[in-house]
Amino acid sequence: MFLSKLTINVRSREFRRDYANIHDMHRTVMSAFSTVDTDTAPRQEQGILWRLEDAYGGFVQYVQSRTAPDWTRLPFDYLTGPAQVKSLQPVLDAVAPGRKLSFRIVANPTYAKSQGPDVRGRRFAHRSPDKQIEWLVRRGESHGFVIPVGGDGHPDVTPSPCPDLAGRKTDLNGKITVLPVRYDGHLIVTDPDTFTDALCTGIGRAKAYGCGLLSLALPRTQRQ
Known part of the structure; x- marks a missing residue:
């Protein structure tokens, strides 16, 4: 299991779009994960859960998953810095x-x-x-x-x-x-x-x- 911490750039046009439509935010999160060939819904198959939290006048997003994400697939200005990804095994x-x-x-x-x-x-x-x-x-x-x-x-x-x-x-x-x-x-x-x-x-x-x-x-x- 993996836990990612994403520090959001609130000036990002794509984030503002996602913040206005929760379904778009779901799709943006899912874009960091490879497509799986299964009858189970991709979010369930890969154990993807997320939460958006207020932080220092902006937002931090936590994403949990069974498979490793690739956050370089996000829009170029979506984050203020590199994503932090760690194992949940502890x-x-x-x-x-x-x-x-x-x-x-x-x-x-x-x-x-x-x-x-x-x-x-x-x-x-x-x-x-x-x-x-x-x-x-x-x-x-x-x-x-x-x-x-x-x-x-x-x-x-x-x-x-x-x-x-x-x-x-x-x-x-x-x-x-x-x-x-x-x-x-x-x-x-x-x-x-x-x-x-x-x-x-x-x-x-x-x-x-x-x-x-x-x-x-x-x-x-x-x-x-």
């Missing part, structure tokens, strides 16, 4: 039962509302912080981790709103709207294999559009 090696870790994830917490018998439920975004936290706690139960209780007696995680993600696919009915939430907190690994799978494949919906990438670090008190 992170994977740190996964163990009972291990407590700090985490950050931008996710798309949604729920389905029934539209009637035999009708597929329409999805809506969770908008209240309590519901957003409940959503992540439930995901933890199926992805091999729990969120511990903090000193205030509540789950040790803080949800923060992110700018809405919007765009359009090429077809006329391809409107995209995602209401992402950033979570920062602590988790405890309960099932290493299931958790590692979640780490590699992402959590939740809208993975092609900047959601689902789980980033880990040692808790502050354990850092050197």
